[in-house]
Amino acid sequence: MCALRHEGAGEAIVILLYDQSQNCYAIFMTGGRLIAEARKRAGITQAELAARLGTHQSVVARWETGRTRPDFDIVQRAVRAAGFDLGVSLSPADDHDLALIRRELDRRPHERLAELVDTVRKLDSMVAAGHG
Protein backbone atom coordinates (compact mmCIF):
# COMPACT_ATOMS: atom_id res chain seq x y z
CA MET A 1 0.00 0.00 0.00
CA CYS A 2 1.46 3.32 -1.01
CA ALA A 3 0.34 6.87 -0.75
CA LEU A 4 1.42 9.51 -3.18
CA ARG A 5 1.93 13.16 -2.60
CA HIS A 6 2.90 15.54 -5.38
CA GLU A 7 4.79 18.64 -4.37
CA GLY A 8 5.83 21.33 -6.82
CA ALA A 9 9.58 21.46 -7.12
CA GLY A 10 10.35 23.70 -10.04
CA GLU A 11 9.95 21.67 -13.19
CA ALA A 12 9.81 18.37 -11.42
CA ILE A 13 7.22 16.68 -9.30
CA VAL A 14 8.41 15.03 -6.15
CA ILE A 15 6.59 11.76 -5.65
CA LEU A 16 6.84 10.44 -2.15
CA LEU A 17 6.03 6.79 -1.64
CA TYR A 18 5.30 5.47 1.81
CA ASP A 19 5.22 1.78 2.49
CA GLN A 20 3.33 0.05 5.29
CA SER A 21 6.14 0.80 7.70
CA GLN A 22 5.86 4.46 6.82
CA ASN A 23 9.32 4.45 5.29
CA CYS A 24 9.58 7.23 2.79
CA TYR A 25 10.94 6.75 -0.69
CA ALA A 26 11.05 9.85 -2.81
CA ILE A 27 11.78 10.39 -6.46
CA PHE A 28 11.94 13.45 -8.61
CA MET A 29 9.68 12.73 -11.53
CA THR A 30 8.85 14.69 -14.61
CA GLY A 31 6.51 13.76 -17.42
CA GLY A 32 9.54 13.14 -19.61
CA ARG A 33 11.14 10.83 -17.08
CA LEU A 34 7.92 8.92 -16.71
CA ILE A 35 7.80 8.41 -20.48
CA ALA A 36 11.44 7.28 -20.48
CA GLU A 37 10.77 4.89 -17.61
CA ALA A 38 7.77 3.36 -19.39
CA ARG A 39 9.68 3.07 -22.66
CA LYS A 40 12.67 1.39 -21.02
CA ARG A 41 10.46 -1.02 -19.12
CA ALA A 42 8.78 -1.88 -22.42
CA GLY A 43 12.19 -2.47 -23.99
CA ILE A 44 11.57 -0.26 -26.97
CA THR A 45 13.59 2.52 -28.55
CA GLN A 46 12.65 6.16 -28.77
CA ALA A 47 12.06 5.67 -32.49
CA GLU A 48 9.69 2.75 -31.84
CA LEU A 49 7.74 4.73 -29.28
CA ALA A 50 7.64 7.70 -31.63
CA ALA A 51 6.27 5.50 -34.41
CA ARG A 52 3.49 4.23 -32.14
CA LEU A 53 2.60 7.82 -31.35
CA GLY A 54 2.85 9.00 -34.95
CA THR A 55 5.64 11.40 -34.21
CA HIS A 56 9.39 11.63 -34.70
CA GLN A 57 12.13 10.16 -32.48
CA SER A 58 13.56 13.62 -31.84
CA VAL A 59 10.26 14.67 -30.23
CA VAL A 60 10.45 11.75 -27.78
CA ALA A 61 14.10 12.56 -27.11
CA ARG A 62 13.19 16.15 -26.25
CA TRP A 63 10.52 14.99 -23.81
CA GLU A 64 12.84 12.52 -22.12
CA THR A 65 15.71 14.95 -21.76
CA GLY A 66 13.47 17.72 -20.50
CA ARG A 67 14.13 20.09 -23.38
CA THR A 68 10.38 20.23 -23.90
CA ARG A 69 7.78 19.40 -21.29
CA PRO A 70 4.97 17.14 -22.45
CA ASP A 71 1.58 17.96 -21.02
CA PHE A 72 -0.39 15.45 -18.99
CA ASP A 73 -2.42 14.11 -21.95
CA ILE A 74 0.75 13.40 -23.90
CA VAL A 75 2.35 11.64 -20.93
CA GLN A 76 -0.73 9.44 -20.60
CA ARG A 77 -0.74 8.62 -24.32
CA ALA A 78 2.98 7.89 -24.42
CA VAL A 79 2.85 5.66 -21.37
CA ARG A 80 -0.08 3.79 -22.87
CA ALA A 81 1.76 3.45 -26.19
CA ALA A 82 4.56 1.78 -24.24
CA GLY A 83 2.07 -0.74 -22.91
CA PHE A 84 1.29 0.71 -19.49
CA ASP A 85 -1.54 2.59 -17.88
CA LEU A 86 -0.77 5.63 -15.84
CA GLY A 87 -2.76 5.14 -12.69
CA VAL A 88 -3.65 8.43 -11.12
CA SER A 89 -5.96 8.78 -8.19
CA LEU A 90 -6.93 11.41 -5.72
CA SER A 91 -6.94 10.43 -2.12
CA PRO A 92 -7.76 12.44 0.97
CA ALA A 93 -4.47 13.94 2.10
CA ASP A 94 -5.55 14.83 5.60
CA ASP A 95 -5.50 11.39 7.19
CA HIS A 96 -2.19 10.58 5.68
CA ASP A 97 -0.76 13.93 6.70
CA LEU A 98 -2.01 13.32 10.19
CA ALA A 99 -0.23 9.97 10.42
CA LEU A 100 2.98 11.56 9.20
CA ILE A 101 2.68 14.47 11.60
CA ARG A 102 2.10 12.17 14.54
CA ARG A 103 5.05 10.05 13.55
CA GLU A 104 7.22 13.18 13.42
CA LEU A 105 5.96 14.45 16.75
CA ASP A 106 6.97 11.15 18.34
CA ARG A 107 10.55 11.86 17.32
CA ARG A 108 13.06 14.24 18.77
CA PRO A 109 14.08 17.30 16.73
CA HIS A 110 17.52 15.94 15.86
CA GLU A 111 15.94 12.69 14.68
CA ARG A 112 13.59 14.66 12.44
CA LEU A 113 16.51 16.53 10.95
CA ALA A 114 18.50 13.32 10.47
CA GLU A 115 15.65 11.77 8.52
CA LEU A 116 15.29 14.88 6.39
CA VAL A 117 19.01 14.79 5.57
CA ASP A 118 18.76 11.11 4.68
CA THR A 119 15.78 11.74 2.38
CA VAL A 120 17.42 14.67 0.61
CA ARG A 121 20.61 12.68 0.07
CA LYS A 122 18.60 9.81 -1.43
CA LEU A 123 16.89 12.29 -3.73
CA ASP A 124 20.24 13.73 -4.76
CA SER A 125 21.56 10.24 -5.50
CA MET A 126 18.51 9.44 -7.59
CA VAL A 127 18.81 12.69 -9.51
CA ALA A 128 22.53 12.06 -10.08
CA ALA A 129 21.80 8.53 -11.27
CA GLY A 130 19.13 9.88 -13.59
CA HIS A 131 21.63 12.20 -15.19
CA GLY A 132 24.34 9.54 -15.31
Place this chain on the structure above:
Amino acid sequence: MADYDPVAMLRVLTQHGVEYVLVGGVAARMRGAPLVTRDVDVAPAMTPGNLDRLAQALEALGAKLRTATDPDGVDMPFDPGLLASASMWTLVTDHGDLDLVMEPAGTGGYRDLMRDADRLKVAVRPELAVDVASLADVIRSKEASGRDKDRATLPLLRRTLEETAKSRSEGDHGLQ
Protein backbone atom coordinates in the same frame (compact mmCIF):
# COMPACT_ATOMS: atom_id res chain seq x y z
CA MET B 1 26.43 19.55 -6.13
CA ALA B 2 27.66 20.11 -2.54
CA ASP B 3 27.02 17.30 -0.08
CA TYR B 4 23.87 18.21 1.83
CA ASP B 5 24.83 18.54 5.48
CA PRO B 6 22.85 21.20 7.35
CA VAL B 7 24.30 20.14 10.69
CA ALA B 8 27.85 20.83 9.48
CA MET B 9 26.67 24.17 8.15
CA LEU B 10 25.03 25.17 11.42
CA ARG B 11 28.05 23.95 13.37
CA VAL B 12 30.33 26.36 11.49
CA LEU B 13 27.98 29.26 12.18
CA THR B 14 27.85 28.35 15.86
CA GLN B 15 31.60 27.84 16.14
CA HIS B 16 32.10 31.37 14.81
CA GLY B 17 29.79 32.74 17.47
CA VAL B 18 27.13 33.83 15.00
CA GLU B 19 23.79 34.70 16.60
CA TYR B 20 21.05 33.33 14.36
CA VAL B 21 17.70 31.65 14.41
CA LEU B 22 16.79 28.81 12.09
CA VAL B 23 13.65 29.59 10.09
CA GLY B 24 11.85 28.21 7.02
CA GLY B 25 11.36 24.63 5.96
CA VAL B 26 14.09 23.01 8.03
CA ALA B 27 12.82 24.81 11.12
CA ALA B 28 9.33 23.54 10.33
CA ARG B 29 10.66 19.99 9.98
CA MET B 30 12.44 20.26 13.29
CA ARG B 31 9.13 21.38 14.79
CA GLY B 32 7.46 18.23 13.51
CA ALA B 33 6.09 19.13 10.07
CA PRO B 34 6.77 16.22 7.69
CA LEU B 35 8.17 18.44 4.96
CA VAL B 36 10.85 17.39 2.54
CA THR B 37 12.89 20.48 1.88
CA ARG B 38 16.52 21.30 1.33
CA ASP B 39 16.26 24.98 2.15
CA VAL B 40 18.39 25.93 5.14
CA ASP B 41 17.19 29.42 6.05
CA VAL B 42 18.66 31.41 8.89
CA ALA B 43 17.85 34.87 10.20
CA PRO B 44 20.98 36.43 11.71
CA ALA B 45 21.16 39.20 14.27
CA MET B 46 21.94 42.39 12.38
CA THR B 47 24.45 43.94 14.78
CA PRO B 48 27.79 44.94 13.23
CA GLY B 49 29.68 42.50 15.43
CA ASN B 50 27.44 39.61 14.47
CA LEU B 51 27.62 40.42 10.78
CA ASP B 52 31.41 40.45 11.11
CA ARG B 53 31.33 36.96 12.66
CA LEU B 54 28.87 35.88 9.99
CA ALA B 55 31.21 37.07 7.24
CA GLN B 56 34.02 35.00 8.76
CA ALA B 57 31.77 31.96 9.03
CA LEU B 58 30.74 32.33 5.40
CA GLU B 59 34.38 32.32 4.39
CA ALA B 60 34.92 29.12 6.38
CA LEU B 61 31.89 27.59 4.67
CA GLY B 62 33.21 28.48 1.23
CA ALA B 63 30.01 30.45 0.63
CA LYS B 64 29.32 31.82 -2.83
CA LEU B 65 26.37 33.66 -4.27
CA ARG B 66 23.87 31.23 -5.80
CA THR B 67 22.21 32.42 -8.98
CA ALA B 68 19.85 30.85 -11.48
CA THR B 69 22.51 30.95 -14.18
CA ASP B 70 25.41 29.81 -12.00
CA PRO B 71 24.30 27.18 -9.48
CA ASP B 72 27.91 26.48 -8.48
CA GLY B 73 28.08 30.01 -7.14
CA VAL B 74 29.74 33.31 -7.80
CA ASP B 75 32.57 34.53 -5.55
CA MET B 76 31.53 37.46 -3.37
CA PRO B 77 33.70 39.40 -0.89
CA PHE B 78 31.29 39.09 2.03
CA ASP B 79 31.81 41.70 4.72
CA PRO B 80 29.43 43.24 7.27
CA GLY B 81 28.58 46.18 5.03
CA LEU B 82 27.78 44.01 2.06
CA LEU B 83 25.73 41.57 4.14
CA ALA B 84 23.68 44.43 5.61
CA SER B 85 22.96 45.85 2.18
CA ALA B 86 20.47 43.18 1.10
CA SER B 87 17.38 41.68 2.70
CA MET B 88 18.25 38.18 1.56
CA TRP B 89 21.30 36.26 0.37
CA THR B 90 20.97 32.98 -1.48
CA LEU B 91 24.24 31.11 -1.09
CA VAL B 92 25.84 27.81 -1.95
CA THR B 93 28.31 26.45 0.59
CA ASP B 94 30.52 23.40 1.01
CA HIS B 95 27.62 21.75 2.84
CA GLY B 96 24.69 22.75 0.63
CA ASP B 97 22.53 25.77 -0.04
CA LEU B 98 22.14 28.39 2.66
CA ASP B 99 19.74 31.31 2.59
CA LEU B 100 20.35 34.27 4.85
CA VAL B 101 17.05 36.00 5.47
CA MET B 102 17.73 39.26 7.24
CA GLU B 103 14.08 39.96 7.96
CA PRO B 104 11.75 37.08 7.09
CA ALA B 105 8.45 38.32 5.63
CA GLY B 106 5.85 39.18 8.25
CA THR B 107 8.39 39.25 11.08
CA GLY B 108 10.67 41.79 12.66
CA GLY B 109 13.75 39.65 12.09
CA TYR B 110 16.07 37.99 14.60
CA ARG B 111 14.95 39.78 17.77
CA ASP B 112 11.29 39.26 16.98
CA LEU B 113 11.74 35.56 16.14
CA MET B 114 13.89 34.87 19.18
CA ARG B 115 11.00 35.71 21.52
CA ASP B 116 9.29 32.40 20.73
CA ALA B 117 12.29 30.41 19.53
CA ASP B 118 13.58 27.39 21.41
CA ARG B 119 17.07 26.01 21.55
CA LEU B 120 16.74 22.55 20.00
CA LYS B 121 19.30 19.83 19.64
CA VAL B 122 20.22 19.26 15.99
CA ALA B 123 22.97 16.70 16.61
CA VAL B 124 23.96 14.39 19.41
CA ARG B 125 27.61 13.52 18.77
CA PRO B 126 29.13 15.98 19.02
CA GLU B 127 26.17 17.76 20.49
CA LEU B 128 24.90 20.87 18.81
CA ALA B 129 21.84 22.90 19.71
CA VAL B 130 20.60 25.93 17.80
CA ASP B 131 17.79 28.44 18.14
CA VAL B 132 14.82 27.37 16.04
CA ALA B 133 11.89 29.66 15.27
CA SER B 134 8.49 28.62 16.55
CA LEU B 135 6.21 26.88 14.09
CA ALA B 136 3.71 29.72 14.49
CA ASP B 137 6.40 32.17 13.36
CA VAL B 138 7.37 29.99 10.40
CA ILE B 139 3.70 29.95 9.39
CA ARG B 140 3.42 33.72 9.89
CA SER B 141 6.40 34.22 7.61
CA LYS B 142 5.18 31.86 4.92
CA GLU B 143 1.73 33.47 4.98
CA ALA B 144 3.30 36.89 4.47
CA SER B 145 5.74 35.85 1.75
CA GLY B 146 3.01 35.39 -0.85
CA ARG B 147 5.09 32.80 -2.73
CA ASP B 148 3.17 29.85 -4.18
CA LYS B 149 5.82 27.48 -2.88
CA ASP B 150 5.26 28.75 0.65
CA ARG B 151 1.48 28.85 0.40
CA ALA B 152 1.44 25.21 -0.71
CA THR B 153 2.94 24.08 2.58
CA LEU B 154 0.61 26.08 4.82
CA PRO B 155 -2.14 23.47 5.30
CA LEU B 156 0.42 20.92 6.47
CA LEU B 157 2.12 23.42 8.77
CA ARG B 158 -1.17 24.54 10.31
CA ARG B 159 -2.19 20.92 10.86
CA THR B 160 1.15 20.26 12.52
CA LEU B 161 0.64 23.26 14.79
CA GLU B 162 -2.78 21.94 15.81
CA GLU B 163 -1.39 18.48 16.53
CA THR B 164 1.52 19.94 18.48
CA ALA B 165 -0.90 21.87 20.66
CA LYS B 166 -2.98 18.74 21.23
CA SER B 167 0.00 16.60 22.11
CA ARG B 168 1.30 19.27 24.50
CA SER B 169 -2.01 19.28 26.29
CA GLU B 170 -1.62 15.52 26.73
CA GLY B 171 1.96 15.82 27.98
CA ASP B 172 5.11 17.64 26.97
CA HIS B 173 6.11 16.55 23.52
CA GLY B 174 8.49 17.28 20.75
CA LEU B 175 11.01 19.56 22.39
CA GLN B 176 14.39 18.39 23.45
